[in-house]
Amino acid sequence: MAAFSTRSLLILTLLLSPALACFLGAHGLTRNASESTSNRPSTEKRWYSVHQLDQVQDPAAVKGESYPWPVTCNRRGKDTVTVLKYCFVGQRDADNLNVLLAHAISGYAYAMYVSTLWFQLDDHCKGNPHVYCDSWGIDDDTLRIVDSSTADPSEPETDWVNYYLREGWDLDNGPGDGNSLASAGYDYYSRFKAGRHRLFFGHWNKDMIGNEEARYTATATLMHELGHVIGLLHEHQRPDRDQYLQFNCHNLEGYKEAKEQLMEDVYNIFPKGMTYMERVNALCTTYDAAKAYLPQALDFARDDKMGVYQEQVYSRSYDYDSIMHYPSYMGSIGAETGTYPVLMRKDNGGPLYFGGTPDIAEFELSRGDIARIAQLYRHPSPNAEQQAALGLVKWAPSPMRVKVRDAVVDFETTVFPPRASSTAAAKREL
Numbered sequence: 001m002a003a004f005s006t007r008s009l010l011i012l013t014l015l016l017s018p019a020l021a022c023f024l025g026a027h028g029l030t031r032n033a034s035e036s037t038s039n040r041p042s043t044e045k046r047w048y049s050v051h052q053l054d055q056v057q058d059p060a061a062v063k064g065e066s067y068p069w070p071v072t073c074n075r076r077g078k079d080t081v082t083v084l085k086y087c088f089v090g091q092r093d094a095d096n097l098n099v100l101l102a103h104a105i106s107g108y109a110y111a112m113y114v115s116t117l118w119f120q121l122d123d124h125c126k127g128n129p130h131v132y133c134d135s136w137g138i139d140d141d142t143l144r145i146v147d148s149s150t151a152d153p154s155e156p157e158t159d160w161v162n163y164y165l166r167e168g169w170d171l172d173n174g175p176g177d178g179n180s181l182a183s184a185g186y187d188y189y190s191r192f193k194a195g196r197h198r199l200f201f202g203h204w205n206k207d208m209i210g211n212e213e214a215r216y217t218a219t220a221t222l223m224h225e226l227g228h229v230i231g232l233l234h235e236h237q238r239p240d241r242d243q244y245l246q247f248n249c250h251n252l253e254g255y256k257e258a259k260e261q262l263m264e265d266v267y268n269i270f271p272k273g274m275t276y277m278e279r280v281n282a283l284c285t286t287y288d289a290a291k292a293y294l295p296q297a298l299d300f301a302r303d304d305k306m307g308v309y310q311e312q313v314y315s316r317s318y319d320y321d322s323i324m325h326y327p328s329y330m331g332s333i334g335a336e337t338g339t340y341p342v343l344m345r346k347d348n349g350g351p352l353y354f355g356g357t358p359d360i361a362e363f364e365l366s367r368g369d370i371a372r373i374a375q376l377y378r379h380p381s382p383n384a385e386q387q388a389a390l391g392l393v394k395w396a397p398s399p400m401r402v403k404v405r406d407a408v409v410d411f412e413t414t415v416f417p418p419r420a421s422s423t424a425a426a427k428r429e430l
């Protein structure tokens with residue numbers, strides 16, 4: 001990516017290899033109730049071991065237990081790693097997305113360096129992305145990756161929506177971005193095992209090869225989706241966001257049409273005596289109304305209003321630069337022309353950019369994103385830089401040279417600590 005250069009001070013090799021052995025049950029982490037109410041700078045999703053969950057009849061009973069997911073294990077007795085395993089569901093998926101995924105993973109290099117997070121193909125793929133998710137031995141908690149860019153309803157095998165609905169995948173359960181969709185962490189409430197940890201990606205296809213901007217956009221979007229699968233939620237949906245954000249729901253595409261349907265109420269969700277204005281207000285602020293009449297609003301509405309996410313912790317600082325924050329014109333009726341913003345900053349009235357930068361080539365994880373990952377995948381005995389990532393001391397200034405490898409790609413890139421926050425207050429707190 002353009003933000004990277006060849007300067008280097010520190011060499012770090014990240015090998016995305018299948019050699020990493022990881023055993024369920026090897027983790028020793030326990031859930032600490034006091035952590036969930038602290039001021040740790042992290043958005044936290046609770047994790048549970050898949051196998052442990054399967055032993056419990058009532059998923060609600062798992063809540064008080066202490067089984068984090070993904071599993072933490074040791075690599076050759078040295079580095080502690082928390083592995084996000086993935087596989088592709090078929091050839092088209094692997095062919096189209098493997099290289100892009102390697103680029104997106106390399107965008108997490110700094111976060112991986114300061115935490116225990118690690119991305120790799122499921123061991124049972126044996127280092128070959130063309131050993132697919134239905135192969136013997138692929139774990140239940142392995143992330144299933146689907147290329148949803150070339151769906152063709154006339155061909156059953158590429159009609160991904162119908163195919164996966166038929167297979168029992170719950171496409172309606174998880175944050176979605178246009179035609180990309182990922183479960184936020186391991187979705188332990190889904191009754192379909194294979195769909196509990198999934199990523200549908202529809203922002204990249206072969207026609208885009210050679211189009212630099214499309215590649216940067218797709219890489220950025222894939223990094224955002226990877227943020228979801230490791231457990232991060234949308235920053236712009238946090239319960240206190242109204243202090244920081246102006247949400248113009250009326251600028252969302254489809255809003256006008258949705259409004260026209262409210263009095264007729266074909267989905268029969270409003271109480272009879274509810275006035276038109278009350279229904280309009282409910283459209284962008286309540287789960288049932290938005291889901292029925294304006295589903296795209298679900299990705300913008302405040303989480304506490306939606307009642308979808310219960311277990312999360314936010315930083316004290318609001319992070320406008322987070323890769324988990326939508327830009328101003330996403331979903332807008334003026335998306336093409338840069339008019340009618342859906343989201344605006346409240347602190348300076350300015351627009352929001354994906355990854356905190358107007359130049360998509362410079363898209364990168366923010367300080368806040370890295371702090372969250374460092375917290376969520378906390379290193380048991382952090383060195384100075386890992387300590388810094390937790391927000392305890394200043395960020396380390398040194399760039400690092402990182403080598404990323406998997407079965408298809410092998411390239412080196414230099415990553416820098418995240419740039420300064422666009423918010424002075426956030427800078428102080430981090």
Ligand SMILES: [Zn+2]
Pocket residue numbers: 175176177224228234
């Ligand atoms: Zn999202």
